[in-house]
Every structure is written in structure tokens, then in C-alpha cells.
Amino acid sequence: MKKLFNGRFSTLFGALSLYVFLAFVIRIILLIWSLKDLELNFLHILRAFFTGFFFDLTMGSLFLAFYAFYLLIFPKRWIGSLFDKIFTYFYLGLIFIIIYFSLLAEIPFWDEFGVRFNFIAVDYLIYTYEVVENINQSYPLPVIGVVLVGLIVLTFVLFKKLKIFKKTFSDKNSISNRLFYAVPVLAIAIILGLVMKNKQADFSNNLVVNELGKNGAFSFVTAFKSNELDYETFYPKLPEKEAYSIVKKNLLQENQKYTTAKYDDISRLTTENQEQKPNIILIAIESFSADFLTEFGNKDHLTPNYEKLSNESIFFTNLYATGTRTVRGMEALTLSVPPTPGNSIVRRPNNQNLFSVSTIVKSKDYQPYFIYGGDGYFDNMNTFFGGQGFDIVDRNRGNPLSDEIKTQRFAIPDNEVKFENAWGICDEDLYNQSIKYADKSAKANKPFFQFVMTTSNHKPYTFPAGKIDLPQGDRNAAVKYTDYALGKFISDAKTKPWFKNTVFVIVADHCASSAGKWEINIDRHHIPAIIYNLPEQQPTRIDRLTSQIDLMPTLFGYLGWNYNTSLYGKDINQTKVGDERAFIGNYRTLGMLKGNIFTQIDDRKRLKQFGVSGNERQTLSEIKTKNQELASQTISYYQTASVRFKNGKMKAK
Numbered sequence: 001m002k003k004l005f006n007g008r009f010s011t012l013f014g015a016l017s018l019y020v021f022l023a024f025v026i027r028i029i030l031l032i033w034s035l036k037d038l039e040l041n042f043l044h045i046l047r048a049f050f051t052g053f054f055f056d057l058t059m060g061s062l063f064l065a066f067y068a069f070y071l072l073i074f075p076k077r078w079i080g081s082l083f084d085k086i087f088t089y090f091y092l093g094l095i096f097i098i099i100y101f102s103l104l105a106e107i108p109f110w111d112e113f114g115v116r117f118n119f120i121a122v123d124y125l126i127y128t129y130e131v132v133e134n135i136n137q138s139y140p141l142p143v144i145g146v147v148l149v150g151l152i153v154l155t156f157v158l159f160k161k162l163k164i165f166k167k168t169f170s171d172k173n174s175i176s177n178r179l180f181y182a183v184p185v186l187a188i189a190i191i192l193g194l195v196m197k198n199k200q201a202d203f204s205n206n207l208v209v210n211e212l213g214k215n216g217a218f219s220f221v222t223a224f225k226s227n228e229l230d231y232e233t234f235y236p237k238l239p240e241k242e243a244y245s246i247v248k249k250n251l252l253q254e255n256q257k258y259t260t261a262k263y264d265d266i267s268r269l270t271t272e273n274q275e276q277k278p279n280i281i282l283i284a285i286e287s288f289s290a291d292f293l294t295e296f297g298n299k300d301h302l303t304p305n306y307e308k309l310s311n312e313s314i315f316f317t318n319l320y321a322t323g324t325r326t327v328r329g330m331e332a333l334t335l336s337v338p339p340t341p342g343n344s345i346v347r348r349p350n351n352q353n354l355f356s357v358s359t360i361v362k363s364k365d366y367q368p369y370f371i372y373g374g375d376g377y378f379d380n381m382n383t384f385f386g387g388q389g390f391d392i393v394d395r396n397r398g399n400p401l402s403d404e405i406k407t408q409r410f411a412i413p414d415n416e417v418k419f420e421n422a423w424g425i426c427d428e429d430l431y432n433q434s435i436k437y438a439d440k441s442a443k444a445n446k447p448f449f450q451f452v453m454t455t456s457n458h459k460p461y462t463f464p465a466g467k468i469d470l471p472q473g474d475r476n477a478a479v480k481y482t483d484y485a486l487g488k489f490i491s492d493a494k495t496k497p498w499f500k501n502t503v504f505v506i507v508a509d510h511c512a513s514s515a516g517k518w519e520i521n522i523d524r525h526h527i528p529a530i531i532y533n534l535p536e537q538q539p540t541r542i543d544r545l546t547s548q549i550d551l552m553p554t555l556f557g558y559l560g561w562n563y564n565t566s567l568y569g570k571d572i573n574q575t576k577v578g579d580e581r582a583f584i585g586n587y588r589t590l591g592m593l594k595g596n597i598f599t600q601i602d603d604r605k606r607l608k609q610f611g612v613s614g615n616e617r618q619t620l621s622e623i624k625t626k627n628q629e630l631a632s633q634t635i636s637y638y639q640t641a642s643v644r645f646k647n648g649k650m651k652a653k
Contacts, residue, residue, distance in 0.1 A: 004181070005164065007171040007181070008168055008172075008181070009168070009178070009181040009185075010167040011088060011092065011159065011167075011168040012067055012068055012181075012185065013181075014159055014162070015060075015064060015092060015095065015096075016185075018155070019056065019059075019063065020057060020060055023059075023060075023103065023215060024053070026216075027049065030106070030107075030110050030212060031045070031212055033111070034515075037114070037207070037208050037515070037516050037517040038209065039208070039209050039517070041204075041206075044206070044209050047203065047213070048209050048210070048212040049212070049213070051201050051213040051214075052201070052212060052215060054196060055201070055213070055214060055215035057188065057192065058196045058218060059217045059218050061185055061188045061189035061193075063098070064185065064189075065185065065189040065190075067091055067095075068181075068182045068185040069182065069186065070091075071181075071182060072175065072182035073175070076172050076173070076174060077172075079169065079170075079172045080172075088168065088169075089156075092156075093152055096151070096152045096155055097148060097152065100151045100152065102216055104148075105117075106216040108139075109216075110211075112515075113513075113514065114207065114208075114211070114513070114515020115207070115211050115219075115515070116211050116214045116216045117219045117220040117223065118223045118587065119223040119343060120325065121220055122223050122224050133421070133422030138460040196218070197222075198214060198219055198222045199604050201213035202602075202604070205518065205622060206517060207516065207517060207518055207519050210519070229342040229587075230646075231340070231638065231642035232639075232643065234603035234604070234605065235590075235601055235603060235605060235635075236605050236607050237635060237639050238632060238639060243636040243640050244636070245263070246632055247636045247637060247640050248263075250633060250637075251570065252268065253270070254576070255270060255571075255574050256269060256565075256574075257269055259564065264640075266640075267565070267566050267653075268564070268566075269564055270556070270562060270563050270564070270565055270571075272559075272561055272562055273560055274560045275559065275560045275561055276535060276560055277364060277366075277559070278447075278501045278502055278503045278533075278535060278559070279438065279441070279442075279448050279498060279502040279503070280361070280366070280448075280449045280450070280502070280505065280555070281434060281449075281503070281504050282449070282450065282505045282507075282552075283452045283504065284326075284330065284333060284452070284453050284507060284508070285454050286453070286456070286457040286508075286509060287458060287508070287510065287511065288512075288527065288528065289524075289527065290319075290527055290528050291526070293306065293310075293528055295310070295528075296526070300476055302476055302479045302480045302483060303480075304487075305483045305484065305486050305487030305490070306486060306506070306528070306530075309486075309530055310528070311539060313530035313531055313533075313539060313540075314530060314531040314539070314540045314558070315528075315529075315530050315539070315541050315542065316507075316529040317543050318543050318544060318545050318546055319527055319529050319547070319551070319582075320522070320525045320527065320545075320546070320547060320548065321511060321525045321526075321527045321584070322338065322339040322525075322547065322583050322584060323339045323344070323525075323584075323586065324510050324511070324586060325344065325509075325510060326453070327347055327379050327380075328509075329509025329510050329548065330344070330451075330509065331345050331346050332547075332548040332549045332551075333451070333548065333551065334356045334357050334358065334385075334388065334451070335355075335567070336357065336549040336550075336552060336569035337568045337569075338549065338585070338590070338638055338641050339584075339585035340642045341585070341587065341588060341603065341638070343587060345645060346379065346381065347379055347380045348645075351380075351383070351387060352383075352384075352386075352405075353387060353652050354645075354650050354651060355565075355566040355567070355650060355651065355652040356388045356652070357567075360556065360561075360563050360565065361449040362389055364447070364561070364563075365446075366446075366447045366448060367391065367447070367449070368388075368389060368448075368450075369390060369391050369392075369437055369451065370382075370386075370391070370392050370394075370453070371393040371430065371437065371450055371451065372393070372394045372395075372430075372452075372453045372455075373394070373423070373424030373426070373427075373429065373430040373433075373453075373454070374394065374395055374423050374425075375395050375396060375424075376392055377397070381453075382399075382401055382405070382409070383401070383405060385451070386407045391410070392407065392408070392409040392410065393410045393412060393437060394411070395411065395412050396409065396412070410437075412425065412429075412433055416429065416432065416433070417429050418464060419462075419463060419464040421455075421460060422460065423458050426456050426464055426481075427454045427455070427463075427485035427486070428464065428467075428485045428488060430452065430454060431452070431485060434450055434452050435496065437450065438493075438496065438502070439496065442497065442498040454482065456482050456485065457479055457482040457512075463481040463485075467481055467484055468480045468481050475512065499533070500533075501535075503532070503534050503559075504530075504533055505552075505555060506532060507529035507548070507551060510525070511524050511525055514586070516618075518620055519586075519589045519602075520589055520600060522598060522612060522617040522618070523614070523616040523617050523618040525582075525584050527548070529548075529551055531555055531558065537558065542572060545580040545582055545593065545594075546582065547581065547582040548582075549567070549568055549583065550570050550571070550572050552567075552569060553565070553570055553571045554570075554573060556571065557571035557574060558573075568637065580594070581594040581633075582594075583637065589602045589603075590638050591634070592630070592633065592637065593612065593617075594630055596612045597611065597612065597623070597627055597630055598610045598612050599627075599631055601634060601635065601638065607626070607631055607634075609622070609623040609630065609631070610622055611623055
């Protein structure tokens with residue numbers, strides 16, 4: 001053992017040992033950080049740390065594999081030369097930048113998402129403008145840079161004091177002797193790199209325990225390789241005809257009938273009476289959890305405007321978001337589909353001309369707009385919305401639309417922006433764009449449908465000064481400003497001639513946080529939604545369980561629309577009592593809540609069921625004797641939705 005740190009490979013083994021130790025320290029920090037959500041099972045925690053050690057060893061070996069190969073083949077007579085020293089210092093400096101940055105970055109990432117790096121972190125590599133600006137506005141970048149450089153310098157000083165570098169540059173063993181040290185490192189890197197899989201850490205029902213057993217860098221690489229998960233390969237499934245039979249039985253409303261007898265055609269004709277065609281403004285509010293509202297126990301009085309509107313609206317009190325990201329909310333509200341595994345359909349290729357809410361409103365001669373305060377290139381929003389026929393209003397920072405997108409794009413000019421941060425213009429400025437294009441449509445005597453996506457309730461939580469009584473940079477302050485801007489928007493809209501004939505659907509894209517004890521924390525998906533200004537509609541509370549994908553079909557029901565649909569969402573008012581369900585998932589784990597049972601499937605072909613309890617459905621207890629009917633329903637929904645997108649059957653006809 002002593003020889004490992006007393007020869008040509010001393011620097012390599014010193015760096016590897018340091019990485020494994022620091023990864024262990026990060027694991028301890030994360031454990032303490034999440035004690036409230038941790039399952040206090042000593043054997044499970046011990047297993048997580050044991051598994052984590054092998055992940056750490058794997059990544060450390062992969063980081064240093066190239067250096068091990070270099071040490072093996074570098075000619076004996078040049079050992080200790082200027083080139084040898086420059087290469088060693090440069091390579092280690094680069095590796096330590098990656099190591100220290102990734103380890104330190106895990107702490108704020110865990111704080112926000114409650115997990116190791118995942119596909120969200122992968123996205124951060126792609127959309128550099130928003131992410132770099134967000135980091136710059138949220139954290140002191142110069143301090144971070146100084147800390148990183150300081151840590152590397154301290155590491156080099158430590159290695160020098162321990163004479164690690166001296167031994168590396170003075171030991172002139174032959175290649176045959178060096179094989180004894182290099183081969184094991186390379187073998188570990190290759191074998192463990194192929195054998196170790198992130199799913200090996202998912203052995204318990206407790207999310208914190210599972211995530212503690214992982215390595216952030218390894219999880220990042222795994223997420224990079226699995227942007228889309230093939231349902232039929234990784235998830236439990238039913239025979240195709242059986243899956244469609246179950247889905248079609250559960251999709252059909254009392255006012256619908258199927259348009260064909262084909263087993264895999266879910267197109268239904270919806271029949272209503274007395275159609276109304278008001279303008280529709282759908283506002284998706286960034287990270288607007290139900291627990292920000294006084295209605296759901298908040299004591300800080302952050303949302304007086306939303307709550308005033310809810311008392312004058314159709315108020316959905318038992319609504320659940322399908323996912324934890326904006327693109328999932330967009331997917332649910334436009335495609336009305338369960339959250340299929342992998343990344344959101346919004347971000348996948350070949351996602352144009354799908355059957356969507358846009359298909360339905362365009363059949364009623366509406367002009368759809370997507371209005372976003374940042375550059376819609378982020379998260380592939382412009383390609384997705386443009387591909388569904390939306391005209392686009394965004395900041396347009398120079399990222400062009402694909403040639404396949406035939407709709408118009410309107411840039412938000414600088415002189416119409418009073419405040420802007422990394423993610424986009426403030427909500428007040430965004431709502432001014434909504435009014436601007438509503439005026440334009442009204443002048444052309446064209447009914448309009450707007451999808452307005454806000455950004456102010458997002459880190460770094462900055463907004464125009466002097467609007468509210470809370471300081472910049474605080475989550476509660478951002479919520480209060482978001483509510484203030486919404487109240488001002490409705491007040492401004494009331495001065496417009498088109499207001500009386502305009503319905504406002506105001507809903508969250510997802511909750512502010514999804515972190516918690518379970519793989520899927522149901523209470524962290526509870527969001528509010530209202531339908532405001534519906535003609536001749538008395539204020540109503542809908543306390544029945546509702547999925548985010550049901551919101552727009554329910555609106556169409558209130559409007560009395562006759563239309564064809566291939567959506568998975570249902571009009572809650574046309575749903576039989578007891579048939580209510582909500583779909584909730586992350587990029588690997590998918591679930592359906594029905595009654596007090598949550599059925600969960602994942603990419604290891606496992607199916608679990610939990611009894612759900614607590615005022616906010618925050619407590620789960622695994623059920624050993626499964627409800628096979630609910631199991632089949634859950635599989636059928638996700639299986640058919642995934643296969644329909646993959647095979648192009650989700651396309652509009």
C-alpha cells in the first residue's frame with residue numbers, strides 16, 4: 001500500500017484518494033442536509049455509502065484513466081523532464097477544476113432539486129446564456145472562481161509538502177514495472193465503467209437514501225446518455241390490444257363516442273351545446289405551488305390578487321402537475337398527455353404537428369400565440385410551439401427558428417422592456433406583450449388563444465424595484481411580485497374592449513420544489529388553477545382530484561364546444577365520480593394517483609403501489625397486495641402514450 005504513494009504513480013493515487021474522500025464528505029453533507037426526509041434505516045444507509053464508494057471509485061478512475069495511460073507509456077529517460085512536469089500540472093489542474101466544481105455544484109443542485117445531477121444539469125450545458133447569467137445573478141461568480149483556484153493551489157501545495165510530485169518525477173521504473181500500477185487503474189475504469197449503473201443505487205423507497213448512493217458526476221453522464229427512455233424496453237407493459245382496450249374504456253366521457261372501431265385509434269367526438277367562442281389567455285405561472293396560497297395554509301399573505309380572482313372564478317383546489325419542470329407543464333397543458341419517460345416531448349425531436357390544444361382551437365378559427373419573456377430557443381420551446389402552429393413572441397437573442405417552422409416570430413423590442421434578468425423580462429413587461437398582441441388580434445377581428453409563460457418566480461428572484469415590500473433575491477418576494485404583476489395585468493386588461501369576451505386560465509407549470517422523502521412526492525405536485533371571466537359563470541370550487549392534463553378539456557366543456565379529440569385529458573365535469581385520476585412523474589419514474597392509491601412504475605420494470613394519506617397526501621405506505629386493475633390502468637396510459645409518440649400516431653391527421 002505504501003508503494004502506491006511512493007513512486008511514479010504517487011500523484012495519480014493521491015488524486016484518486018482525494019477525490020474518493022471528498023465525494024464521501026459531500027455524501028455526509030447531503031445526508032445531514034436531508035435528515036428530515038431520510039429513512040433512518042442503518043442498513044440502508046450503510047448500503048448507500050457502500051454503493052456510493054464504488055461509484056466514486058469508478059468516476060475517479062475514469063477521470064484519471066488517461067493520466068494512468070500516460071504514466072505507463074511515457075519514456076523512462078524523459079521522466080521528470082519539463083514536458084513531464086507541464087503535462088502533469090496541466091492535466092491535474094484541469095481534472096481538479098472539474099472535480100471541485102462538480103462537487104461544490106452538487107450542494108446548490110441538491111438544495112433545489114433534492115437529487116444528484118440529472119437531465120436538468122445536462123440542459124445547463126446546452127443553454128449556456130440563461131444558465132451562466134442565472135449563476136452570475138444568483139451567486140458571486142468572482143468568489144466562486146477564487147475559491148476554485150484557491151482549492152487547486154492548496155491541493156498542489158499539499159501534494160508538494162507530502163513529496164508526491166517529487167516521487168512522481170524521480171521514480172524512473174521501466175514500463176514492465178509500471179504495468180503493475182497502471183493496469184489495475186485502467187481495468188477498474190473500464191470494468192466498473194461498464195458494470196456500474198445508476199439504477200443499482202435505487203434499492204429502497206426512500207429517495208434520499210437512493211440518491212446518497214449515487215455519484216453526481218456519474219449521474220450526469222447517465223442522464224446525458226438517456227434523454228429518452230424507450231418504454232417498451234425498460235417499463236412494464238401489457239399486450240398492445242389489451243393496453244388500448246383499457247385506455248379507451250377509461251378515456252371515454254359520457255358526452256363522447258369513438259370515431260372509428262380501430263383498436264389503436266383514441267379519436268373521440270365530443271358533443272356539447274351552445275358553443276361560446278371567447279378569446280382565451282392561458283397563463284402558466286413559473287413554480288407556483290399551491291402552498292403559496294392562504295387557501296392551502298400559507299401565513300405570509302403572498303398572493304392576495306390570485307386569491308381574489310379565485311373567489312370570482314372556477315377554482316381547482318385538487319389539481320396536480322404532471323412533472324417538475326416547465327416543459328412538463330407545457331406538455332401537459334398543450335398536448336394533454338401523461339408525462340412519458342425520458343425528457344418532455346417539448347424537447348424531443350420530431351415533435352411537430354402533434355394533436356394538441358392548438359389543433360382544437362385552430363379548428364375554431366383561433367390564432368394561437370406563444371408569448372415568452374426569454375429566448376424561446378431555451379428548452380426547444382420555439383420549435384415545439386411553432387411546430388404546433390403558434391405564432392411566437394419572445395426576446396429573440398439571435399437563435400433562429402428551424403426552416404421547418406412556418407409560423408411567424410415577433411421579437412420583443414428593447415424599448416418595451418423595463419426589467420430583465422437571466423430568464424427573461426419581468427412579468428409586468430410580459431403581460432404588456434400579451435395585451436399588445438390581444439389588441440392586434442382584436443383589431444383584426446380574429447379570436448385569439450395565447451399561451452403566456454412567466455419567469456419572474458425563478459431564481460435569481462429579481463424584479464423591478466419599488467413594487468412590493470419584500471427584498472430582491474428571496475423566493476417569497478418573487479411569489480409576491482408575481483402575484484402583484486398578475487393583479488396589474490387583470491386590471492389593465494379590464495380597460496380593453498376585448499376583456500368582456502376573454503377567458504383567463506391561470507395555472508402553475510409545476511411546484512417550486514419537488515424534493516422530499518419519496519421518489520415521487522405527491523404533495524410537491526399540488527398546484528392551483530382558475531378559469532376566470534367565463535361568461536355567465538358563477539364562482540365554483542372544483543374539489544375533485546384533477547390532473548393538469550384535464551384543465552383545457554374542462555375549459556372546452558365549459559365553452560360547450562363540439563370537437564374531435566385525441567387528447568388523454570378529460571373534462572372533469574364529464575368524468576364519473578370515482579374515475580378521477582392524476583398523472584405524476586419524473587424522467588424515470590411514472591405514476592397514477594387514483595383514490596387513495598398511487599401506482600408507480602419505473603425503468604427497471606418494477607411496479608409498486610402505495611397507500612396515500614395525510615392532508616396533503618405527503619405520506620406513502622407500500623401496499624404488498626397490489627390492485628391489479630389500477631396497475632393495468634397505469635401501465636396502459638403510459639405505454640400507449642409513449643408508443644403513440646414514438647410511432648407517430650400522436651400526429652394530427
